Amino acid sequence: MQQLSIDDIEDIARGAGILGTGGGGDPYIGKMLLAEEYRRGSVATLMDPDELADDALVVASAFMGAPSVVMERIPSGDEAVEALRVLERRLGRPVTAVVPMECGGLNSMIPLLVAAKTGIPIVDADGMGRAFPELQMETFGVYGVSGSPIAICDDRGHSVIVDTGSDNVSMERHARGVTIRMGGVAYIAEYPMSGADLKRTAIPRTLTLAQSIGKAVATAKSMNRSPLEAVTDCCANSIYGHARLLLEGKVVDVARATSGGFVSGTAEVRAFDDSRSVTLTFQNEHLIAREGDRVLAIVPDLVSVLDIETGLAINTESLRFGQRVHVVGISTPPIMRTPEALQVFGPAAFGLTEPWTPLEDIGVAAGALP
Amino acid sequence: MQQLSIDDIEDIARGAGILGTGGGGDPYIGKMLLAEEYRRGSVATLMDPDELADDALVVASAFMGAPSVVMERIPSGDEAVEALRVLERRLGRPVTAVVPMECGGLNSMIPLLVAAKTGIPIVDADGMGRAFPELQMETFGVYGVSGSPIAICDDRGHSVIVDTGSDNVSMERHARGVTIRMGGVAYIAEYPMSGADLKRTAIPRTLTLAQSIGKAVATAKSMNRSPLEAVTDCCANSIYGHARLLLEGKVVDVARATSGGFVSGTAEVRAFDDSRSVTLTFQNEHLIAREGDRVLAIVPDLVSVLDIETGLAINTESLRFGQRVHVVGISTPPIMRTPEALQVFGPAAFGLTEPWTPLEDIGVAAGALP
Numbered sequence: 001m002q003q004l005s006i007d008d009i010e011d012i013a014r015g016a017g018i019l020g021t022g023g024g025g026d027p028y029i030g031k032m033l034l035a036e037e038y039r040r041g042s043v044a045t046l047m048d049p050d051e052l053a054d055d056a057l058v059v060a061s062a063f064m065g066a067p068s069v070v071m072e073r074i075p076s077g078d079e080a081v082e083a084l085r086v087l088e089r090r091l092g093r094p095v096t097a098v099v100p101m102e103c104g105g106l107n108s109m110i111p112l113l114v115a116a117k118t119g120i121p122i123v124d125a126d127g128m129g130r131a132f133p134e135l136q137m138e139t140f141g142v143y144g145v146s147g148s149p150i151a152i153c154d155d156r157g158h159s160v161i162v163d164t165g166s167d168n169v170s171m172e173r174h175a176r177g178v179t180i181r182m183g184g185v186a187y188i189a190e191y192p193m194s195g196a197d198l199k200r201t202a203i204p205r206t207l208t209l210a211q212s213i214g215k216a217v218a219t220a221k222s223m224n225r226s227p228l229e230a231v232t233d234c235c236a237n238s239i240y241g242h243a244r245l246l247l248e249g250k251v252v253d254v255a256r257a258t259s260g261g262f263v264s265g266t267a268e269v270r271a272f273d274d275s276r277s278v279t280l281t282f283q284n285e286h287l288i289a290r291e292g293d294r295v296l297a298i299v300p301d302l303v304s305v306l307d308i309e310t311g312l313a314i315n316t317e318s319l320r321f322g323q324r325v326h327v328v329g330i331s332t333p334p335i336m337r338t339p340e341a342l343q344v345f346g347p348a349a350f351g352l353t354e355p356w357t358p359l360e361d362i363g364v365a366a367g368a369l370p
Numbered sequence: 371m372q373q374l375s376i377d378d379i380e381d382i383a384r385g386a387g388i389l390g391t392g393g394g395g396d397p398y399i400g401k402m403l404l405a406e407e408y409r410r411g412s413v414a415t416l417m418d419p420d421e422l423a424d425d426a427l428v429v430a431s432a433f434m435g436a437p438s439v440v441m442e443r444i445p446s447g448d449e450a451v452e453a454l455r456v457l458e459r460r461l462g463r464p465v466t467a468v469v470p471m472e473c474g475g476l477n478s479m480i481p482l483l484v485a486a487k488t489g490i491p492i493v494d495a496d497g498m499g500r501a502f503p504e505l506q507m508e509t510f511g512v513y514g515v516s517g518s519p520i521a522i523c524d525d526r527g528h529s530v531i532v533d534t535g536s537d538n539v540s541m542e543r544h545a546r547g548v549t550i551r552m553g554g555v556a557y558i559a560e561y562p563m564s565g566a567d568l569k570r571t572a573i574p575r576t577l578t579l580a581q582s583i584g585k586a587v588a589t590a591k592s593m594n595r596s597p598l599e600a601v602t603d604c605c606a607n608s609i610y611g612h613a614r615l616l617l618e619g620k621v622v623d624v625a626r627a628t629s630g631g632f633v634s635g636t637a638e639v640r641a642f643d644d645s646r647s648v649t650l651t652f653q654n655e656h657l658i659a660r661e662g663d664r665v666l667a668i669v670p671d672l673v674s675v676l677d678i679e680t681g682l683a684i685n686t687e688s689l690r691f692g693q694r695v696h697v698v699g700i701s702t703p704p705i706m707r708t709p710e711a712l713q714v715f716g717p718a719a720f721g722l723t724e725p726w727t728p729l730e731d732i733g734v735a736a737g738a739l740p
Contacts, residue, residue: 086533090460158540160548161531163456170528177551178530181544 001121002046006038009112014217015210016108017313018231019330021302023131023285024104025067026315031109033077037116044112046207047097047121049199056096056195059087060127060140061111064152064175065185065261068317070106079153079187080114086159087151087189099123099198101138101190103206104131104285105315110187122207127191128345129203129336130302133262133284135175136168137345139335140191143201147171150190154182180261203333209238217311227311228326235330242331242360246289246296247271247278248308251323256316267319269305269327278327280305282316287350289327297329298352300336300345301359304328331359371491372416376408379482384587385580386478387683388601389700391672393501393655394474395437396685401479403447407486414482416577417467417491419569426466426565429457430497430510431481434522434545435555435631438687440476449523449557450484456529457521457559469493469568471508471560473576474501474655475685480557492577497561498715499573499706500672503632503654505545506538507715509705510561513571517541520560524552550631573703579608587681597681598696601674605700612701612730616659616666617641617648618678621693626686637689639675639697648697650675652686657720659697667699668722670706670715671729674698701729 004012013027034044052058061080063070088095100111103126115122127138141147148171149163160178164170171190179186193201216230223230228245235243249271256265267280278296281288286303289296297303305314308324335341337358343349346356374382383397404414422428431450433440458465470481473496485492497508511517518541519533530548534540541560549556563571586600593600598615605613619641626635632653640647648666651658656673659666667673675684678694705711707728713719716726 156534156537156540158532158534158537158544160533160544162528163530164526164528167526167528170526174528174530174548174551177547178544181547 001051004044004046004112006035008211009034009044011211011214011218012108012112012207013105014214014312015212016103017105017315018213018304018306019206019210019302020104020131020313020315021285021304022282022316023133024102024108025063025070025106027105027109029070029074030106030113033075033113034109034116037077037113042116044115045121047123049123049125049202049204052097052123052195052198054194054196057091057093058097058099058123058193058195058198059084059095059189060101060138060191061098061114062101062107062188063110063185064188065179066258067106069184073155073183073185075155075187077113077117079155080110081117082159083151083153083187083189084114084118086153086161087149087192090149090151090161091192095120096195097121097123099202100126100207102126102128102131103210107131108207108210123198123202124207125198125202125204126206127202129206129332130300131285132345135172135190138191139203139341140193140201141168142341142344145191145193145197145201147190149192150175150188152178152186152188154186158182176261184261203335204239209234220311228306228328231306231311231328239333240330244329244359246303246327246329247276248326251319251321251325254319254321263317269325280327283350284316286316288347288352288354289329295354295357296362297359298347298354298357299350300332300341302330302332304330329359371421374414374416374482376405378581379404379414381581381584381588382478382482382577383475384584384682385582386473387475387685388583388674388676389576389580389672390474390501390683390685391655391674392652392686393503394472394478395433395440395476397475397479399440399444400476400483403445403483404479404486407447407483412486414485415491417493419493419495419572419574422467422493422565422568424564424566427461427463428467428469428493428563428565428568429454429465429559430471430508430561431468431484432471432477432558433480433555434558435549436628437476439554443525443553443555445525445557447483447487449525450480451487452529453521453523453557453559454484454488456523456531457519457562460519460521460531461562465490466565467491467493469572470496470577472496472498472501473580477501478577478580493568493572494577495568495572495574496576497572499576499702500670501655502715505542505560508561509573509711510563510571511538512711512714515561515563515567515571517560519562520545520558522548522556522558524556528552546631554631573705574609579604590681598676598698601676601681601698609703610700614699614729616673616697616699617646618696621689621691621695624689624691633687639695650697653720654686656686658722658724659699665724665727666732667729668717668724668727669720670702670711672700672702674700699729
C-alpha cells in the first residue's frame with residue numbers, strides 16, 4: 001500500500017492520457033477535484049493487486065457518457081462515491097477496494113477521487129488496459145466476471161441499478177440509455193468481483209505504468225531526451241512490450257460527429273514534407289491507423305497522438321488542424337490479445353474488416369519511419 | 371379476505387375495461403394466463419383496504435409500455451412476480467399485499483396474476499381510479515408517496531431498479547427509457563408504501579366496483595335492461611357518483627399515431643341521424659370529449675366508448691370506422707379532483723387548455739341527449 005501524492009496524481013493523469021488512446025475524457029476537472037480533496041487532507045492509497053485478499057470485494061469505478069458534458073456539468077465528486085455506496089447496499093457488504101474501469105484521462109481520476117474521498121484503496125490495475133467506448137469491453141467481462149449489478153448515479157441524487165445477469169452487452173445497453181436520460185453523463189460502480197477474480201482478469205499495474213510514463217514525459221527535457229523517446233522506452237519496458245512512432249507530422253483534417261452518445265470520426269496526419277499521410281479512425285478512442293490501404297496499428301493495440309513539444313496526449317475531441325504531433329503505436333499485453341478478448345474488443349467488434357495483426361508483426365517499410 | 375373465482379375475474383376484466391377509459395391494454399392475454407394459473411389450483415385473494423394493517427407493506431403491480439407489444443411477446447406471468455421479488459430484496463422485507471396501479475383491462479389482470487402466483491393478497495383499490503399514461507399520475511404520488519424505488523423486469527430475466535427519491539416525474543422518465551430499451555414492454559413493482567398510506571391515498575374498492583359493473587353488463591340482457599343502463603347505474607351507486615350517455619352513434623374517423631411509447635390521436639363519433647358529432651382526443655386513454663367547441667367531459671373524468679350491443683369497452687387501440695357505440699362520461703371520486711390531484715393529472719398536465727369542469731356540472735342541452 002502506498003499513499004499517492006498530488007504530484008503522483010499529476011503524473012498518472014499525464015501517463016493515462018497517453019494510454020487512453022485518445023479517449024477517457026479530459027483529466028483537467030478530475031485533477032482539480034482531487035487537488036481540492038487533497039487540500040482538505042484526504043489522500044488516495046494505492047494497493048498492488050498482490051496485496052488483495054482472494055475474498056476481497058472489488059468494484060470498478062468510472063464516469064460514463066460524454067466527456068464534453070462533464071465540462072458543462074462539473075461534478076461535486078460525490079456522484080461516483082454515491083454509485084459505490086448504492087452498489088454496496090445492493091450487495092450487502094462493504095467494498096474492499098476500487099479499481100479503474102479503464103486507463104484514460106478523466107477515468108483515471110474518478111476512481112482516485114473515490115479513493116481519496118472514502119479512504120478505500122485503489123487497486124493498481126484496470127479493466128481495459130487503455131480506454132474503450134463500451135462497458136462490455138472490459139477484461140473482467142472477457143474472462144467471466146459479470147458487469148451486473150451496476151449502479152448508475154447522477155448529480156441530482158438519482159440512482160439506477162441494472163442487473164442483466166451474465167449478459168454484459170445488455171448491461172451496457174441499459175446503462176447507456178439511463179446515462180442519456182440522466183443528461184449525457186453519469187457515474188458508475190460495476191463489475192463487483194472477488195480479489196481472486198481481479199487478479200485473474202485485470203491488466204495489472206497500469207496506474208504505476210501511467211505514473212512512470214507521465215513522469216518520464218514531464219522530465220524528458222531535463223534529461224536531454226525527447227518526450228517521444230521517454231514514452232516508447234517506458235512502454236517497451238512494461239507488459240505492453242513495444243511502442244513505435246508511426247508518423248511525425250501535422251493534423252491536416254478532422255471529421256467528427258457525435259451520435260448515440262459517442263464521438264466518431266477520422267483525422268488525417270501528414271508528414272511535414274508531404275511524403276506520407278496517416279488516417280486515424282476513432283469511436284471515442286482511436287481504433288486504427290492506416291497509411292493508404294496499409295494498416296499501421298489496429299485495435300486493441302493503442303494509437304496515441306502526442307504533442308511533439310510536450311509529449312502530452314491529444315484526445316480525439318481536441319484534435320484540430322495544424323497540431324504538430326507524433327502518432328504512436330503501442331502494443332497491448334497478452335491478456336488483451338487472446339481469442340476471447342479479440343472477440344469482445346478486436347477489430348470486428350468495431351465493424352472493421354481488417355484482420356487483427358499485432359503491432360510488432362507489422363513490417364516497417366525501409367526508410368518509412370524515422 | 372375473499373377468494374376470487376375465475377368468473378369474478380371475468381367480471382373484473384369486463385368492468386375494468388370500462389373504468390380504463392380506453393387504456394390499460396387488452397385484458398385477453400391476462401385472462402388466459404389467469405385461467406391457466408387457476409387450472410393449476412392457484413387462487414387470487416382479495417383484501418379490503420380496511421383489512422390492511424397500518425404497518426403492512428403494499429406495492430403497486432403493473433405492466434408498463436405498449437399493450438400491442440404484449441400481444442407479440444406474450445409474458446409467462448413470472449416477469450411481474452420477479453419485479454415484486456426484486457423490489458422485496460431491495461426493501462429487505464416481504465410484501466404484505468399488492469395493489470393494482472390502475473383500473474384497466476390488462477393492468478387489472480397483471481396484479482391478479484401476481485396475487486394468484488404468489489398467494490399474496492391483492493388490495494381492493496388502485497392508484498389511478500381509471501387508467502393514465504404515466505407513472506407519476508397516481509393518487510399515491512399525489513398524496514406524498516414516492517414511486518421510488520421502482521423495480522422493472524423483462525422476459526429475459528433482466529431487472530432495473532430506479533430510485534429518484536421523491537421525484538416521481540424523473541422516476542417515470544427513467545422507467546420509460548428502460549422499458550423502451552427492454553423492447554417496449556416491461557413489468558413493474560412500484561410505490562412501496564405502508565398500509566396506512568395505501569388507505570390514505572388509494573381509490574378504494576375499485577376492483578369490486580369493476581366486478582359489479584362487469585357482472586351487470588354481462589347479465590343486463592337477461593334482466594331486460596340495456597348494458598348502458600347497467601353501467602350508468604353501477605357508477606351512479608358508487609363513489610364515482612355520476613355517469614351519463616354523451617352520444618349514441620357510429621365511429622366515423624380515427625387518427626392514431628404511436629410515438630414516445632404512447633398511442634395518441636383522435637376519434638370522431640357521429641349520431642346515426644347525423645345531427646351531432648363528438649370528437650374524442652386520447653393519449654393511450656381518452657382525455658376529452660368535445661362537441662364542436664363545447665366540452666362534454668374532460669380528464670380526470672372518464673370517457674368510455676362501449677359497444678352498443680354488448681356494453682363492452684372498446685379501447686383506443688381498437689377503435690375503428692363503423693363501430694356502433696355509446697360514448698359515456700363517468701365522474702371521478704373527490705380524491706381525484708383536489709387541486710393537488712388536478713395539478714398531476716388534470717387537463718393542463720396533458721396540454722389541454724380547457725379548464726377542469728366536473729362532468730355533473732356540465733349543462734346538458736335540452737333534447738341533446740337521449
